Amino acid sequence: MLLSQMKHEGGVAVVCREPGAAGRIVRNAGGVYELALEAADKGRRLADVITDHGLGDTVDLARVYESGDLLAPIIHLHPANLHLTGTGLTHLGSAATRDAMHKTLAEKDKETLTDSMKMFRMGLEGGKPAPGKIGVQPEWFYKGNGATAAGPGQPLVSPGFALDGGEEPEVAGIYVVSSTGAPFRVGFALSNEFSDHVTERINYLFLAHSKLRPASFGPEIRLGPPPADIRGMSRIKREGKVIWEKPFLSGEANMSHSFANLEHHHFKYGLFRQPGDVHVHMFGTATLSFADGIKPEAGDVFEIDCPDFGLPLRNPLSIAKEEAVTIGVL
Known part of the structure; x- marks a missing residue:
């Protein structure tokens, strides 16, 4: 459904x-x-x-x-009560892309693992624990709240100070927290975990900055468990023509972590079990146009298509003018 x-x-x-x-x-x-x-x-x-x-x-x-x-397939009357978060290095093909972004000239020893590869290996070894067991925690990041959630067809706005604005085709879990503080999964949806990969590549410690961008999800939520093997297409259109297209894989058959393990390490924090809140948690990807040298431009349309999740998710790219921020003193 x-x-x-x-x-x-x-x-x-x-x-x-x-x-x-x-x-x-x-x-x-x-x-x-x-x-x-x-x-x-x-x-x-x-x-x-x-x-x-x-x-x-x-x-x-x-x-x-x-x-x-x-x-958007779910909204909250109060935007601050909708949380956009995600996990990275969760897919079997994601480590090579991330590792290439984060290597430095000082890393000449091929036997020396980068932090990205160490995190990825931890997931391979302990990301899918037996039922009832707790696995290794993943990389986790915060993206924003309902104020930065873009609906299907709405623009993903890259701030004026950004160095890049690129798509990340992912599957997201959609959750509500009951009046007693218990999280419940509504279902799964396609998502575009829009990020600034140039900023991230400068230094891995800039990851948090690079993720503070809008995100989109939907247009539909799939109820029930997702397929183990999820296969879709991610593409960028410019003036109606496809300038980049590539398959993306998700689902536990293509991941180093189970969905249950990723959910546990998000909701183990009491902060994320506040009654009435909504959570959109993005589970990661291994496909990026950035890795293929593509630089999206204003007006380009990101399209993420996977029939298992209904209609494709489309969002145009918009680039905001850089604005000066004045800090008042009280």
């Missing part, structure tokens, strides 16, 4: 559908967030809650997308 949200009659409508089928509006649903909290607080499956609400009018989601009326 796939869930999305759209503008409808001056408000928001939740759209439910099976892959390949037309969408249907969920009756009496204020939003995916409200439905998810209802399920979490009642201890019920979200699909069953949707069935109880019932389905109404049929909608053509592709046409809604083209009209600009498709929204």
Whole structure:
């Protein structure tokens, strides 16, 4: 089952559908967030809650997308209560790209592992623990909150001081925290974990700076477990023409960590178990246009496509003017 949200009659409508089928509006649903909290607080499956609400009018989601009326698949009334976070070096093909970015001239000994390779090896050795066991913790980073979440079709805005703005095609877990402080996974969605790779390459300690950028996810949330082997395409279009395209792989068959291990090491912090909060946690990638020497330009469109997750995620690149920030003194 796939869930999305759209503008409808001056408000928001939740759209439910099976892959390949037309969408249907969920009756009496204020939003995916409200439905998810209802399920979490009642201890019920979200699909069953949707069935109880019932389905109404049929909608053509592709046409809604083209009209600009498709929204992020989950939102929070208070943007500060939606958290964008992620993990890196989690995919079997990700280490080589990251290692090449972070090597320095001082590292002449081929037997000396960079911090990236050390972290990757830790994941290979302990990222998929047996059920009930806790594995090694991954690299983790903070991206922002609901104020920096871009909906499908909306621009990813690179700040004026940025040195680069490039896509990262990923799968994200979508979560709500119940009124008792228990995290629940709503489902999985495509995401563009937009980052500044030039800044990151200067020094690995700039990783935190490079990740403080907008991100997009959706357009649809896939309920239930994801496929073990996820295969999609990431591309960049310039003036309607594809200038770069490459397959991306995800899913546990292509990862050094299990989803359960990554979830544990995020939600083990009480900070991330605040009642009513929403979390969009991005699980990493091994595919970057930056690694192929591509420099996106304003107006380029990032497209991440994987049929298992419904409609493709598209976002144009926008570059903001650099602004002076004045710090007042009280």
